[in-house]
Amino acid sequence: MITIRQPVAVKFILTETTKQQILQEQRRQVERLTAELEQLEQQGRQLLEQAMAQGGDVAQQVRQRIEQERNNRIGQREQLIQQIQQIQQMELGTEIQNMSVETTVDVHVGDDWSKILRGAEIIIKDGIVHEIRRGGEPVRD
Numbered sequence: 826m827i828t829i830r831q832p833v834a835v836k837f838i839l840t841e842t843t844k845q846q847i848l849q850e851q852r853r854q855v856e857r858l859t860a861e862l863e864q865l866e867q868q869g870r871q872l873l874e875q876a877m878a879q880g881g882d883v884a885q886q887v888r889q890r891i892e893q894e895r896n897n898r899i900g901q902r903e904q905l906i907q908q909i910q911q912i913q914q915m916e917l918g919t920e921i922q923n924m925s926v927e928t929t930v931d932v933h934v935g936d937d938w939s940k941i942l943r944g945a946e947i948i949i950k951d952g953i954v955h956e957i958r959r960g961g962e963p964v965r966d
Contacts, residue, residue, distance in 0.1 A: 826933050831941075832925045837949040839919045844912060851909050858902040865894055920948065 837843055869891040876887040915921070932941060940960030948956040957964040 826931055828929050828931050830927055831930045831944055833928050833945045833947060834922060835924045835926055835947045835949065836920045837923050838955060839912075839915055839917055839921055840951055841917060842951050844915070844917070847912050848909060851905050851912070855902055855905050855909075858898050858905070862895065862898050862902075865891065865898065869895075923949070 869887075872887050872891065873884060876884040926947075928945060930941060930945075937960070940962075943960045945960075945964075946956075946958040947954060948958070
């Protein structure tokens with residue numbers, strides 16, 4: 826026998842409660858990014874004015890850095906908005922990959938390697954472990 830480490834997929838079943846929690850969190854993140862963009866605009870103008878007093882090269886570098894920060898936040902916000910739209914369209918009962926954790930697995934001579942490679946999954950429903958699967962099959966305690 827040998828013990829190996831293996832990733833475990835953690836999925837959750839989309840329920841109305843879970844759906845609303847996800848949407849609420851993503852909307853909060855959109856609001857945070859919008860506030861950061863507004864703050865960046867204000868600070869950017871001040872920084873740009875100070876940089877212009879130092880010369881054209883410095884002002885250009887500051888302008889590029891501000892624009893890059895602005896574009897990053899706009900991109901993140903657009904990605905969140907797309908995720909919100911996807912979640913809104915998903916049917917209740919859908920399993921959604923949430924994260925991965927790691928576990929150890931004992932491997933014995935004669936084990937079905939393909940089942941070991943398929944790994945394990947933990948299925949969460951409304952914050953409670955609903956099911957554990959190993960090699961695609963439910964694990965019975």
